[in-house]
Amino acid sequence: MKSRQLTTTLEDQPMPVRAKLAAAWTSFMFLYAYVDILNFFTPGVVEDILDGRVFEFSLSQTFSTSALILMAIPIFMVVLSMTLPAGVNRIANLIVASLYVPVTVFNVVGASWLYFYGLGVVLELILLALILRYAWTWPRTAPSATMATGPDLETVRAQQQA
Numbered sequence: 001m002k003s004r005q006l007t008t009t010l011e012d013q014p015m016p017v018r019a020k021l022a023a024a025w026t027s028f029m030f031l032y033a034y035v036d037i038l039n040f041f042t043p044g045v046v047e048d049i050l051d052g053r054v055f056e057f058s059l060s061q062t063f064s065t066s067a068l069i070l071m072a073i074p075i076f077m078v079v080l081s082m083t084l085p086a087g088v089n090r091i092a093n094l095i096v097a098s099l100y101v102p103v104t105v106f107n108v109v110g111a112s113w114l115y116f117y118g119l120g121v122v123l124e125l126i127l128l129a130l131i132l133r134y135a136w137t138w139p140r141t142a143p144s145a146t147m148a149t150g151p152d153l154e155t156v157r158a159q160q161q162a
Contacts, residue, residue, distance in 0.1 A: 018089065
């Protein structure tokens with residue numbers, strides 16, 4: 001007796017641009033935070049923090065507020081990517097992702113563990129490149145066929161009056 005082997009193909013539904021952007025910002029945010037968290041295991045980092053220093057910066061309310069803002073922007077981009085109107089959404093993603101490229105590259109400056117930070121920065125830049133690509137290539141809608149080929153309102157009125 002032969003058994004039948006059913007082969008099925010999974011349906012690969014298109015992913016909306018908004019969802020792609022939100023997923024990329026979420027991944028960026030987690031990666032950014034995780035690299036910072038893992039950095040605590042770098043020798044000397046915790047001691048420097050306890051001495052009131054992070055890299056070349058003194059720990060202060062200004063530093064902590066700046067760090068919070070730096071992290072809050074990608075967090076808000078997750079929500080904004082899902083809720084802003086398409087045109088504003090596209091522009092916001094292009095601007096914010098472009099601004100985060102130099103910020104991300106700066107994170108490798110002065111790193112003592114270059115492979116670790118270098119990999120983190122490369123992965124973050126890949127995600128920013130995806131965000132820029134998704135926003136840049138956001139699909140356009142063509143005018144509907146009836147609007148493009150249909151008669152204008154003046155023509156319809158003239159025909160009705162005749």
